[in-house]
Each structure stands twice: as structure tokens, then as C-alpha cells.
Amino acid sequence: xxxxxxxxxxxxxxxxxxxxxxxxxxxxxxxxxxxxxxxxxxxxxxxxxxxxxxxxxxxxxxxxxxxxxxxxxxxxxxxxxxxxxxxxxxxxxxxxxxxxxxxxxxxxxxxxxxxxxxxxxxxxxxxxxxxxxxxxxxxxxxxxxxxxxxxxxxxxxxxxxxxxxxxxxxxxxxxxxxxxxxxxxxxxxxxxxxxxxxxxxxxxxxxxxxxxxxxxxxxxxxxxxxxxxxxxxxxxxxxxxxxxxxxxxxxxxxxxxxxxxxxxxxxxxxxxxxxxxxxxxxxxxxxxxxxxxxxxxxxxxxxxxxxxxxxxxxxxxxxxxxxxxxxxxxxxxxxxxxxxxxxxxxxxxxxxxxxxxxxxxxxxxxxxxxxxxxxxxxxxxxxxxxxxxxxxx
Amino acid sequence: xxxxxxxxxxxxxxxxxxxxxxxxxxxxxxxxxxxxxxxxxxxxxxxxxxxxxxxxxxxxxxxxxxxxxxxxxxxxxxxxxxxxxxxxxxxxxxxxxxxxxxxxxxxxxxxxxxxxxxxxxxxxxxxxxxxxxxxxxxxxxxxxxxxxxxxxxxxxxxxxxxxxxxxxxxxxxxxxxxxxxxxxxxxxxxxxxxxxxxxxxxxxxxxxxxxxxxxxxxxxxxxxxxxxxxxxxxxxxxxxxxxxxxxxxxxxxxxxxxxxxxxxxxxxxxxxxxxxxxxxxxxxxxxxxxxxxxxxxxxxxxxxxxxxxxxxxxxxxxxxxxxxxxxxxxxxxxxxxxxxxxxxxxxxxxxxxxxxxxxxxxxxxxxxxxxxxxxxxxxxxxxxxxxxxxxxx
Numbered sequence: 001x002x003x004x005x006x007x008x009x010x011x012x013x014x015x016x017x018x019x020x021x022x023x024x025x026x027x028x029x030x031x032x033x034x035x036x037x038x039x040x041x042x043x044x045x046x047x048x049x050x051x052x053x054x055x056x057x058x059x060x061x062x063x064x065x066x067x068x069x070x071x072x073x074x075x076x077x078x079x080x081x082x083x084x085x086x087x088x089x090x091x092x093x094x095x096x097x098x099x100x101x102x103x104x105x106x107x108x109x110x111x112x113x114x115x116x117x118x119x120x121x122x123x124x125x126x127x128x129x130x131x132x133x134x135x136x137x138x139x140x141x142x143x144x145x146x147x148x149x150x151x152x153x154x155x156x157x158x159x160x161x162x163x164x165x166x167x168x169x170x171x172x173x174x175x176x177x178x179x180x181x182x183x184x185x186x187x188x189x190x191x192x193x194x195x196x197x198x199x200x201x202x203x204x205x206x207x208x209x210x211x212x213x214x215x216x217x218x219x220x221x222x223x224x225x226x227x228x229x230x231x232x233x234x235x236x237x238x239x240x241x242x243x244x245x246x247x248x249x250x251x252x253x254x255x256x257x258x259x260x261x262x263x264x265x266x267x268x269x270x271x272x273x274x275x276x277x278x279x280x281x282x283x284x285x286x287x288x289x290x291x292x293x294x295x296x297x298x299x300x301x302x303x304x305x306x307x308x309x310x311x312x313x314x315x316x317x318x319x320x321x322x323x324x325x326x327x328x329x330x331x332x333x334x335x336x337x338x339x340x341x342x343x344x345x346x347x348x349x350x351x352x353x354x355x356x357x358x359x360x361x362x363x364x365x366x367x368x369x370x371x372x373x374x375x376x377x378x379x380x381x382x383x384x385x386x387x388x389x390x391x392x393x
Numbered sequence: 394x395x396x397x398x399x400x401x402x403x404x405x406x407x408x409x410x411x412x413x414x415x416x417x418x419x420x421x422x423x424x425x426x427x428x429x430x431x432x433x434x435x436x437x438x439x440x441x442x443x444x445x446x447x448x449x450x451x452x453x454x455x456x457x458x459x460x461x462x463x464x465x466x467x468x469x470x471x472x473x474x475x476x477x478x479x480x481x482x483x484x485x486x487x488x489x490x491x492x493x494x495x496x497x498x499x500x501x502x503x504x505x506x507x508x509x510x511x512x513x514x515x516x517x518x519x520x521x522x523x524x525x526x527x528x529x530x531x532x533x534x535x536x537x538x539x540x541x542x543x544x545x546x547x548x549x550x551x552x553x554x555x556x557x558x559x560x561x562x563x564x565x566x567x568x569x570x571x572x573x574x575x576x577x578x579x580x581x582x583x584x585x586x587x588x589x590x591x592x593x594x595x596x597x598x599x600x601x602x603x604x605x606x607x608x609x610x611x612x613x614x615x616x617x618x619x620x621x622x623x624x625x626x627x628x629x630x631x632x633x634x635x636x637x638x639x640x641x642x643x644x645x646x647x648x649x650x651x652x653x654x655x656x657x658x659x660x661x662x663x664x665x666x667x668x669x670x671x672x673x674x675x676x677x678x679x680x681x682x683x684x685x686x687x688x689x690x691x692x693x694x695x696x697x698x699x700x701x702x703x704x705x706x707x708x709x710x711x712x713x714x715x716x717x718x719x720x721x722x723x724x725x726x727x728x729x730x731x732x733x734x735x736x737x738x739x740x741x742x743x744x745x746x747x748x749x750x751x752x753x754x755x756x757x758x759x760x761x762x763x764x765x766x767x768x769x770x771x772x773x774x775x776x777x778x779x780x781x782x783x784x785x786x
Binding site: 096119149155 | 478512540549719721
């Protein structure tokens, strides 16, 4: 089992990980919970097979109450958080209770917010079971749920006490979830650590046949990219906004598709749109635009016609107009703040020193049309049978 | 208009107050909101008469959206907070939005939590309109709502940017609300600043005929008592737990009565119970027990038979067993953590240096019986017509 300290909001949080290490992780968790009267284990019903041994092992050391959620994005609401804290109190939770979030980003968020709100904050442990959660979501103190007006508009900051992951859990996720993790790591490579591109390529190449080794490599990209930003900007309100790269159009596509376009696919399209916008504004050169197409191409997205091509453009505009980065900087009603790159690994710095630039919504929409038009499926998809790349691992 | 800086979680927050100063307060608020795209004014329908000029004045400077709540304690839920943040986003709120909480403690709490959660925290202004809110609730970064299992179990910490109060607003509250403010100031005198007892007595004496002067004096007691604790323990988890004095039994009485016993009356009874418990354990001497009866007597509570005397004892026990101070220190299932005094202004220090002592629930319940039995109305009520003390001011 490997151990890495992650600095989150000034606290060093241990991240324990490895392959086939569930028993050791449960031991570490039981140690942490030695002072707890109750562990509230919040899981997604999809991960029951992994949660069962964790719950059983923990129950030998401490009282465990299980709360199972239906991890659909539409259920990521304050009402669900209320259900969780009500359940916890009904089970006799106190300030010494530990909330364990075992699942993907959605479970981490609702359980994380519940832990942040219960008695104004009890201990939180993340056991991520999806690539995106393990590589990205858990490396954050931001906990949030959606409002009907947009994603992640309502939440708080809460530092986990422990993060632990058996990478074996990640190998059984469906392709869409794997793509999300890969897309976020592609984002890290394009926007923050372009020198880690060989590692990304290597991981993508090994994913089908040596998934454990590939996942270890991807986790390292996630930690390397985020660690320095979490130290200097733990609440992700200044320089760490770079991790929103591709997320402006990405969130809009994901939201308007009502989950039809997964997060990974959405931000992959979002990065291409951001690159197109930046190129159009004279920031990003031809080579880096091509690099975007090449890196995103390795992700083997579904054809554009089945994705953003089919969405209602007016609804996309409406969601862009409510983007949650609005308010970081003055922005006209017909503009939306976006993270743009001037080259791989270098952001365009805008007002207030933030990595955000107000972009006319019209320009973002025409960049979307350009991306969709240029990508009728085939041009973005690599040749070769799926299994050889990152099919069912 | 007077101005006092209050240190809240390391930030100096201006508290502006005076009598008949609404216009100046609105000016200060408009200055703060100069960088806001929207002011969300959350009010209680009971204070519409005071809110109208504030909304009108503000609307000359910034866009104002009004959200009116029914300020009943049972409505202090996460669902209401969700309604507020949904409304805010529907009105086009952004990170630059300012939430203004105008009302009593309940409005301050739901709007405060909404401000803490919206975009993970936007600016918050408190305009307290009740004595308890002005003297006590706004001097805190704790924001919370109730769960079905108890009061204030779910919330977060959020620092207001400004607190402002026209004490004129406080003069029109019903007697129950005035009593709450008076009871909390009596608590401050008994538990923290016994040397301010003459000021409390003076304020009680002047309340009917010179309410403005009396309220200024009471506000000063609130600030003086709390300020040093807010500097050293802003999240009120250590020494500032002293302000929970009388609140263990108080919260239980308030909760079980479903609001029939107001907060002020409840904690007044709660202080008498705490004094009885502390006396029974050999901490508090006869003189200080008598002092409790004398100070609480000045508050002119309704007769015990109409208050705690009529409540279901088993339900009180059940609520005590879930008290939200549980978990601060190890506590057996049949014990409840209470703040106890060894003399006026001096707490009994328990485990971990906290001002909390585990008290057998049986002892707390028998102390309640003793207090109820000793107070069949008359013994706690001062002679003299109501108007001369603190009737309708």
C-alpha cells in the first residue's frame, strides 16, 4: 500500500492507495474511527460489491450505519443531503461520528457536504471508486450539490481526514466513467503538466491489458498536477481555477443533455471549444490547437452527432449565462468567463490576476459549431478495435 | 450612529447601531453592495414595516430581490435554505451577490446558511430586528438549521461582512421576543460578566419608559460578554461553550413544547435547572443559587405550570439524550453534557479543559422537578403591575 500526504486547506491529509489493498485500508479506517461512536457509510448501490467487505471489516471495530444512494446526477441535491443528515441523527450520530463516502464524485459530494453540515462539520473519509473521484474529486475541499439553475452552485468547504483507494475498485467501472477520469487527466496534461504527456499516453496504452499499472500512473498525474495548487489556493478561487479548463462549455453540455453526455465526454468537448476560442482570440497557436485534437482524439469520444451536435443551442446559451464562475470577475450579460490557454501548460491571465477571460457567448457558441462540424466522429476517433485501447478493462 | 468592530473568526466586522438610524444604515449597506449585481433581502413577514424602507433605499443603488419567510422555528430547515438559494439563482445571483438577513435569529440563521452555501459562500449582512438577534445571534459565525432530531444540528460557519441595527426596530417586538433577549443577557451576567448586573438591572428598569436607552445598554452587555470569546474561540467549540449556559435543558423544553415555550423562557428555566444541578453536585453555593433566582425572577416568567410543568417528561429525556453538545466529550448514554457554574462568572471546567460536565439525565430531571415545584408562578414573579417593568415597550 502506498501513502502520499496531500495538503488540503493547510492540513496534511493521508492518501492511501494500491491494488488489492482493501484489508489494509479498512484497518487504517478502523484506527481513525477508534474515537467514533458511529461510522456512517454512504455508498452508491452500484458499488455494493466493493462496499460489503469494507462495511463488514469496519463493523468489527465500530458501529456502522449504511446509507445507500442512487448516484444519479439529478439526485445530487440539498434534499438528499438533508435525508443523509436526518438519517445520521436518527442513527444516533454525534460530533464524533465519521462519515465515509464510498463511491464516485456524486457520492463524495453529497456525503462530503453532509459531513460538512452535520453538527457544522464531522470527520470525513473518501473511498473513491471511480477514476475521476480517485484522480480528481477527492483532491479538493469543495463539496457541493446542484441547483435547478446549474451544477455545484450550493455547497461548502470541508477537509477530509483520510482518503483511501483500492485501485481494483476502479477497474470495473463502465466505459463512460473511465472516460471521465481519462478526460480530466488529459485536461491536467494540456492545462497544467504538459511534460506528463508521455505518462498519459503510456497509461492509455496499458489500460486494457495492465489496468492496475495504468491506474497508478493516472493517479500520479492527478496528484502531481493538483498538489502545488492545493497548497497555494486550497479553496480553488484563484490560480487553481485552471482546473476548470474545458468545464465552462463542458458543464453546459452535461447539464443540457441531462446526463446523456457524461462529464468526461463533456469536458473533452469543452477543451476543444476552449482551444478554438483561444485560437480565435489570437492566444493559442496552431501547434497547440493540434495538440488538443491529438490528446482528445486518444480518448475516443462518441461521434459529435450523438453528443453536443444534437443539443438545443438556446438551452446551452442559457446555461452558459448562469455559469458559476460568473462573479469572479466583471462580465457583461452576453459574456461568459472561461479558462483559456496561450500554450499547453500556460493559462491566459485576465483581470485580477485570475486565469479567467470574459468570452462573448456568441464566440463560444461558434467555437462549439466549429468543433462539432470538424468532428463528425471519425476524425476524432483513432483507428483500431476498441479492446486495444481502453475498452472494457 | 455608533460603530463597534467585532472580531469574528479573525475578521473585524463593523457593527453599526443607534436609534432611528435606518437611513444611515441603508447608506452603509449600499456602499457595501456597490460591487454586487444583486442584493437578496431575506425578511420575516412580521418585519415588513421595517423592511420596506430598507428595500426602497437599497433599490436606488442596486437590484434588490425580496424573499419573505414565515419565521416559525419549525420552518428553520434545510428545505427552506434550498428554497432561498434556488430563488437567488433564479433571480440571477452570482458570487458577487450580497445576502441581507433582516429579522430575528431564525431569519439570520436560514439566510446566513443560505449565504454560506450559495456558490460556497457569498457576502452576508445581518440587520437584526429582535433583541436576541441584535444582542446575541449576530455575534456569531455559526449558521444552522434544525433537524427532526433537534435544534441547530445542521449548518456551517460563515462570517458576516456587516452587522447593522436600528434599535427602533426592536421596540415593537412582542413580549416573548423581548424576554428572549433579556434572558440571554441575564445569562451573560450570571455566567460571564457578573459585574454588569447593575447595567442589566438598570436596563430592565428603563425598558418600559426609555426603551431606546435600555436597548443600547443591553446591546453593550451582549458585545462585552461575547467579544473576548469570539476572539479566542470564534467557532464556539471550547471556552465559548459557556454561552450554552442554560441551553441544555432550555433547548429540550423549547423543542418538546414545539415553540409553546419561547427560547428566552426556556433558557431562563434552563439556567435555574443548571444552578440546581451544580448546587446538588456541590459546586455552586447558596448565595449564587439565590442570585440565579433573583436575576431570573426579574424576567417575570409565566408560571411554571403553564411552561415546563406541563411537558411530557419522557420526551424531555429523549431530547436531552440527543443534545448537540454530545461528542464534545465522552458521555455515557444516561448522561448529558451541561455548562455548570461554580460561582457567578466562573464555569466548572471538565475534561479536555472544556466548560462542560457530564450530568446524569436523572439528576437533570430531578433538578427540573425541584425548579418547577419551587416556582408555582408567584415566587418567581416580582410584585407590581407589568407596565412598570417590561411590558409593552
